[in-house]
Amino acid sequence: MYKRELRLVSENLYEIEKKGSMNVPGRIYANDNILRSIDINVLSQIENVASLPGIISYSLAMPDAHWGYGFPIGGVAAFPFPDGIISPGGIGYDINCGVRLMKTGITYREVQKKIRPLTDKLFQNIPLGLGQGAIYRPDKAELSKILSRGAQYIVEKGFGDKEDLQRCDSNGCIPEADAEAVSDRAKERGLGQLGSLGAGNHFIEIDVVEEIFDEHFTREAGIFKGELFLMIHSGSRGLGHQITTDWISILMKEIRKKDIFLRDRQLVYTEANTEAGKRYFSAMNAGANFAFANRQLMSHKIRTMFTQYLSNQARVELICDCCHNIAMKESINGKNIIVHRKGATRADPKEKTIYGNKSFSSPVIVPGSMGSGFHLLSPEEKCADTFFSLPHGAGRLLGRKQACRKFKENDIKKELMNKGIYVKNYSSEGVSEEAPGAYKGLEDVVETVTKVGLARSILRGRPVGNIKG
């Protein structure tokens, strides 16, 4: 569509040349289908991010990129540390939104007839929907521990095991977190939402392993074709949202005092080594820890529920937990940097996770829309080109309101049921906003990154049951 502005670098990789106030070129990963569907706003957002001070190498967009607050969702941008910037817009309101993948040890065939009651049971046991409930209600002192220690604290409380932490990004805890940098209002919202799914694109899905591409991995991990899998997509709920709201307002006030030109106010940033920068970073990490704790509580609840309901046949084990809305301190070529990933997943082939008796490059889960399941990817060397990042999903094609107008809840549920996917939802928007037609194709996203050599697919799953807020 916008081929004139994009220069083909190599198959499925395009560049927006550096012009005007841009400090670096932009780069976007896309196959032909994705390229046709690129939103013009995403291109300008890539350019806006490229104009931020100190940005290293490229302003990047993954194939699932779509329009977001300041930065595109599906955007990756790195800045030097300590002499560089950090920007809430490059992280997203839902701090440490992420996806968790679990195996169950049971075959789909065994429980085929129970998928509907199983999905309903998930729906009854997991608090979901806007502003709704919690699995565990901590007191204020406990919440502080959760903000500083994340899933590690939750596992110590008995909700999970050591292996859960080993297979979780950052072992379920970002150390540089400070509960003191989180407002009372944010904490208040968090107290009642620990262990809850939320709304929007958040979901829990029951999937079946449909195709295996890397038998070496699956053999060691004990995964088999036809195995029932579970996927949880959720984040830091109202707490993370409030942290972002608070800090955007603080940083906006600060930046107004300075003589700084912003192409877009939503790109508001602070220098990472200032008092504000350090406090924002620790508040953001506190939000990230809350999200780890949140996903851990839900998976533990599901684990006990599954073993009870299926009379101990099930063994629910974590495969991976991938953050996709976070900025992390990392190093590249011996230099310290802060990588912003907003709707993008960290993917470093050198980072290992143990499955069975062997260690493998930590895998990355890429879910599609409600109708399409997921791919489990293994990062490859080429990820050095993306600051070690991969896409986080299929990526929206239509805005929420647009999707709501176009798709009706009952039509979509019927369509999905015909494809063998049972959906249990809290609100009608939960289905119409998230209709498969509102998303890009998962296979296009996966094809883009595999052809470029950023990753290869380990396995593919197809959905059979889904709960939504």
Next chain:
DNA sequence: ATGTGC
């Protein structure tokens, strides 16, 4: 994404 608003 979100008790959806400066």
